Amino acid sequence: MEMRKIELLVGVFISVAIAALIFLALQVANQSNALRGETYTLYAKFDNIGGLKVRSPVKVGGVVVGRVASIELDSEYFEPVVEMRISNKYAKFPETSTASILTSGLLGEQYIGLEPGFMDDDIFVLADGDSIFNTNSAMVLENLIGQFLFSQGDD
Amino acid sequence: MNFFINIGRNTLNTLRGVGAASIMLFQALVGKPQPRKMFPLLIRQLYVVGVQSMLIILISGLFIGMVLGLQGYTILVDFGAEQALGPMVALSLLRELGPVVTALLFAGRAGSALTAEIGLMRATEQLSSLEMMAVDPLRRVVAPRFWAGFISMPLLALMFSAIGIYGGFLVGVQWLGVDDGAFWSVMQASVEWQNDIMNGVIKSLVFAIVVTWIALYKGYTAAPTSPGISAATTQTVVYSSLAVLGLDFILTAVMFG
Known part of the structure; x- marks a missing residue:
């Protein structure tokens, strides 16, 4: 397979993983800021x-x-x-x-x-x-x- | 007498194997970095190891999340605690099932392929030809595959957990009728970024090192015959599954014990 297509698919792979991380951070994890900050x-x-x-x-x-x-x-x-x-x-x-x-x-x-x-x-x-x-x-x-x-x- | 000889021989062989595997990894990874030459190789291996494992990871993640939602609901509804479905699905995926099942699937899908590929390269003397051309096969063949495994496993585990939670949401909320707001808010109250998500990522980094290392070493030292490659592939899957499950217990005891 030509390099350009491989690069595209790897880019999609990394983006999906980052999207999953953002989903976990925003939708799943505890975001009450009571302990963050001062x-x-x-x-x-x-x-x-x-x-x-x-x-x-x-x-x-x-x-x-x-x-x-x-x-x-x-x-x-x-x-x-x-x-x-x-x-x-x-x-x-x-x-x-x-x-x-x-x-x-x-x-x-x-x-x-x-x-x-x-x-x-x-x-x-x-x-x-x-x-x-x-x-x-x-x-x-x-x-x-x-x-x-x-x-x-x-x- | 023979009994002790056997124990001694097995111990020495095991130690020799661990030592040879460590030397192989050290020689492959330590050295002058050559980003211009290595980057295209790394991208190609990320495609083979990561992108091609994505489909099986996403589908099994979805189904495992859906099963967790279904089983959890039937038990929790007896206690009138079906709001606890969210944290149950999320925590079991993030802490255990995400990293572990990803590592097991990865060993079966990508690890065995790596072993067979490198074993066949040795059997057909491609590795020797590389050496004849003054190209270090450890740096050219082993290193990019190792880094590709190391990078893609945590990413795959994150995808697994995320789509698993979505699967639990589909079954729990859309089908069985747990309250939408309660599902997410109780989950958010009990899942913590540092303790749960980051520890899961650390777990899958450890598994990534172990599984990729075993696969590469078994391929690199496979006997250059058809039964040799077949045995090496089997050993890769068996050893890395056992190592992942054993290490998971230790890591869980250290992180959450």
């Missing part, structure tokens, strides 16, 4: 993190604003400390905000739900490296059942 770091202490994992989403009203960057145990009080990277697009949460560990759906993944608090003159805005003090821990099914059985005993 982020700032917030910390939160919980009693129990349940099934929270690194890279779990941080949501405000269902919108992903960031992700969990690391989970470590505080060496003094033995409490889990969660480091969150929040997109700079969503800055200026007041320090009265609440972080809760929630579950999406009945069997879904766990995520951190951030509830913005009220704003007042003597309330600070959370900046890079600050901690959220109001936290609600994950619900553990065994504890719930235990409480239920305990309250049943009173009747």
Whole structure:
């Protein structure tokens, strides 16, 4: 076969592969920009993190604003400390905000739900490296059942 | 006594083969680059190795994606979780089936052809004639074929995954009635560029090196007879399939373990 036709077909081959890559990048892959670009770091202490994992989403009203960057145990009080990277697009949460560990759906993944608090003159805005003090821990099914059985005993 | 002699002989033979194959690849690839001379050869081999494998890759990708959609739907619908069909099809294609099935098909379609071609070149003394004309057959024959395999396999794997996902979409959404928006959005929420797509590409680069290398070495060292070439072709397909499946386990354990 003449060289010109071969070159044409190889060109088509490469273009189809690039089209496949673009399809995968745009249509299939995760394109929420919450972690791309500039982020700032917030910390939160919980009693129990349940099934929270690194890279779990941080949501405000269902919108992903960031992700969990690391989970470590505080060496003094033995409490889990969660480091969150929040997109700079969503800055200026007041320090009265609440972080809760929630579950999406009945069997879904766990995520951190951030509830913005009220704003007042003597309330600070959370900046890079600050901690959220109001936290609600994950619900553990065994504890719930235990409480239920305990309250049943009173009747 | 004979038992240990056999073990020793087999080990030495295996090591000798690996060493000879490494020397062959090294001599073929290392040296002064000659882009003007090599580029037309590379294009021709890309045509033989890549373009001619495209049809089988696209058709099998489409059908594997459609089967994944069908099987996944019948299981997921029992749990009312048919929205999870998208991530299931996409992740299994991108992480495993895309690179692995492409490599297996590539070994059967292109690897065996490479072995037979080079083996026949040796049997008909074309390689010796090249040497007589002071042309290094490793640089002229082996190197362009290696680079062509190395370049085309990841591209073929990407096509396989893309058309497989489209096949899953055809069956899941168009035929079985999974919600269109949920299919794509749940998929986008769980597929990640770096972790899933790029690791699949890295996998298929590794498979490309292994499969092309085995095919070229088996062809280059084939006994110059009809049974020799036939045995070399068989060995190419068997060894590269085993190597791909074994390496896939190791790579999966390292990447996603």
